[in-house]
Amino acid sequence: KNEVEQSPQNLTAQEGEFITINCSYSVGISALHWLQQHPGGGIVSLFMLSSGKKKHGRLIATINIQEKHSSLHITASHPRDSAVYICAVRDRNTGNQFYFGTGTSLTVIP
Amino acid sequence: ETGVTQTPRHLVMGMTNKKSLKCEQHLGHNAMYWYKQSAKKPLELMFVYNFKEQTENNSVPSRFSPECPNSSHLFLHLHTLQPEDSALYLCASSQDLTELRGGYTFGSGTRLTVV
Numbered sequence: 001k002n003e004v005e006q007s008p009q010n011l012t013a014q015e016g017e018f019i020t021i022n023c024s025y026s027v028g029i030s031a032l033h034w035l036q037q038h039p040g041g042g043i044v045s046l047f048m049l050s051s052g053k054k055k056h057g058r059l060i061a062t063i064n065i066q067e068k069h070s071s072l073h074i075t076a077s078h079p080r081d082s083a084v085y086i087c088a089v090r091d092r093n094t095g096n097q098f099y100f101g102t103g104t105s106l107t108v109i110p
Numbered sequence: 111e112t113g114v115t116q117t118p119r120h121l122v123m124g125m126t127n128k129k130s131l132k133c134e135q136h137l138g139h140n141a142m143y144w145y146k147q148s149a150k151k152p153l154e155l156m157f158v159y160n161f162k163e164q165t166e167n168n169s170v171p172s173r174f175s176p177e178c179p180n181s182s183h184l185f186l187h188l189h190t191l192q193p194e195d196s197a198l199y200l201c202a203s204s205q206d207l208t209e210l211r212g213g214y215t216f217g218s219g220t221r222l223t224v225v
Contacts, residue, residue: 035214043216102152
């Protein structure tokens with residue numbers, strides 16, 4: 001079983017829809033990352049969270065440490081949001097060990 | 111352009127070849143990382159360097175040999191690879207290992223195919 005589970009695996013949305021991607025993890029963490037990977041392969045770091053909520057433009061990330069759960073929300077989705085979104089956690093007990101989810105593939109249709 | 115540059119973008123090599131992947135950053139970061147991303151699998155951390163010193167080798171086979179001559183450059187030397195080593199190899203950097211400042215910056219990756 002992977003230490004990080006994401007849902008859904010695949011998501012198709014109409015332009016303008018509100019989107020939620022979920023991430024659950026099983027280890028104690030020092031930080032959680034949301035990453036965006038475009039078809040070309042390059043990865044962009046969207047958020048790094050250790051508590052609460054962060055907002056950047058149309059993107060909102062929340063984390064509940066007690067429940068070991070994080071969500072990434074996209075408001076007013078746009079075709080350019082189409083990408084794979086990856087959740088990653090840094091294990092606080094093993095220093096540099098990172099665990100990654102397998103990603104959620106999002107397609108936003110015009 | 112993220113500030114982390116990887117070359118080449120694509121590489122096809124035979125199992126007996128020797129090749130190198132290059133990663134360069136001029137963000138002033140002190141920690142650099144190699145990741146492997148295979149199809150349908152999570153990203154796997156391969157190596158971590160902090161101030162040019164290797165701090166982590168995640169049980170990577172010896173046919174992958176990293177080199178970090180300075181904090182701005184990171185290489186991955188490849189030798190007698192197997193077809194299952196075909197993957198996207200991503201380089202990343204961060205200010206330091208604690209990530210308290212700025213998080214991670216990734217390169218665009220090298221798509222490696224071993225034939």
